[in-house]
Amino acid sequence: KVVREEKEGIAGELKVVREEKEGIAGELKVVREEKEGIAGELKVVREEKEGIAGELKDSLEESELCMLQLHQVQEELEHYFLEGQSKQSNYQILLEECARKDEKLVWLRNQRTLLIGLIKYQAAVFQRFTAISVRLTRALSSSRNPGRPNGLLPFRHLKAFWPRGARLPGKNQPIKLS
Numbered sequence: 001k002v003v004r005e006e007k008e009g010i011a012g013e014l015k016v017v018r019e020e021k022e023g024i025a026g027e028l029k030v031v032r033e034e035k036e037g038i039a040g041e042l043k044v045v046r047e048e049k050e051g052i053a054g055e056l057k058d059s060l061e062e063s064e065l066c067m068l069q070l071h072q073v074q075e076e077l078e079h080y081f082l083e084g085q086s087k088q089s090n091y092q093i094l095l096e097e098c099a100r101k102d103e104k105l106v107w108l109r110n111q112r113t114l115l116i117g118l119i120k121y122q123a124a125v126f127q128r129f130t131a132i133s134v135r136l137t138r139a140l141s142s143s144r145n146p147g148r149p150n151g152l153l154p155f156r157h158l159k160a161f162w163p164r165g166a167r168l169p170g171k172n173q174p175i176k177l178s
Helices: 001-144 153-160
Strands: none
Touching: none
């Protein structure tokens, strides 16, 4: 009886242990299914991570390339800026030089105008002296007669040749022309 009771007790315990085993097996099955699900998610996450890592690598390479190009553009911009400053400086120098040359040109034009005026004046004076010389020669050649000694002419013969504003000799004073 005791053995039977013990057997029945052990059978009951065995039944409980089997039920617990089946419960644990069910839980284990659920845990394994969850593990497989998590493993699948982990695989997806790893694939995403690899994709993101590839994109990151591409982005870093593109960023480095952009930085290199930016640096080159900066150097080129600096070169053109300095070149522009140099040209601006040269332009200012040329403007100042042009202003000086313009002033000199105005001065030269004024000098040319003065010289043209002087040449015209000299030509007019030359024509006047030529005319005076011709008239004086005619007067001298027509006045040379035996009645006038040593080529002396009375004032009235020279009045037309005398410069304006000059002091004239007395009315009947002879002028020696030699």
